[in-house]
Amino acid sequence: DTAVSQTPKYLVTQMGNDKSIKCEQNLGHDTMYWYKQDSKKFLKIMFSYNNKELIINETVPNRFSPKSPDKAHLNLHINSLELGDSAVYFCASSQAFKGFGDYNEQFFGPGTRLTVL
């Protein structure tokens, strides 16, 4: 059973298009995250949702919009894709609450490799 799953695994699209990446976790965690890994493998937090509430919103262009329909799902929608958006996007989850549980490890999905042409 996959703990954190993402779809699609690969996404190739043209500049200017809109695309979505879906993430689901079956671990019963309260908090989910989106990370971006660039071509040099650097990982940076983008967003975090705690029980459907946006908790962390890093300096990310507003073309990126996360949506959490329930605490097991966190989707990432990207409008007007640009070349610089090409990266691997990782979803993660952990059992953490506001101000508590930061010591719990995060479980990562397999990643979505986005290529913008």
Next chain:
Amino acid sequence: AQSVAQPEDQVNVAEGNPLTVKCTYSVSGNPYLFWYVQYPNRGLQFLLKYITGDNLVKGSYGFEAEFNKSQTSFHLKKPSALVSDSALYFCAVRDQGRGSTLGRLYFGRGTQLTVWP
């Protein structure tokens, strides 16, 4: 500001030899420290963490790490390397969330470990 440094981009070691992957950190307050491993085209997998207590932490696959507060280090070690240990290793530090916020996980730039037969 919170940060993590992994001073070596690459570590090469012969199978059977001990390995060390270095990590130093900077964080305000008490740190939560983590090691993750990333195999090619895969998501990150949790290896071990330091929260409090014993400075020597044991984790998955025979790895361990030593927390050194005075040197602000958290080096990853294994007494006898295996070829299958070859992967990208990330050190991460999490600051502690307060009130309505969650702590963020800050990653180092990763160290590529290669174990040759």
